[in-house]
Amino acid sequence: EAGVTQFPSHSVIEKGQTVTLRCDPISGHDNLYWYRRVMGKEIKFLLHFVKESKQDESGMPNNRFLAERTGGTYSTLKVQPAELEDSGVYFCASSLLLAGDKYEQYFGPGTRLTVT
């Protein structure tokens, strides 16, 4: 069974540019989460999808970040325009929908974003 995959693994962009990160969850996992780790800080929650619906986007830093999950499969996270403080590692995680299973999240390898 394939795990959670993320693309790209690394991205270096200039301030003001746009970047789109992609996450493919494990097949059948309706829960999809995005997290971010800024260098030297803890991993922080960004948002949560159940299928194609956003359940909680309380962790999104500002309106420069837009997440979508069309069709309830893969998800994208777009940053537009990127700022220096957006640099960090963006993780995606997925889990099953059932009450106990949603707490067992499977993480992707992350996308390292560097904004220069």
Add this chain to the structure above:
Amino acid sequence: AQSVTQLGSHVSVSEGALVLLRCNYSSSVPPYLFWYVQYPNQGLQLLLKYTSAATLVKGINGFEAEFKKSETSFHLTKPSAHMSDAAEYFCAVSDMDNTGKLIFGQGTTLQVKP
């Protein structure tokens, strides 16, 4: 609000020695607690989880953790460190708003010396 504190951003042990990584949490309700490990260039892997059953939880690779409510702790231990245990370890608590989202500690990098 829930929070997690990991004591020590870096821990160094000799191969064969006891591994002890500390985690304290803050929660107004009984939490679910997790330890994840991240090896270089890989995603986070679940080591073990506490979900209000047995307080001593055994995980993969010989790790275990004990939930101590009185101390609000969930320390991770392994009796004998192996070189392959070198990685970064994260303690996390579930947000009890029922979304399943995780709140992480700052992470502890474990170095294992030969």
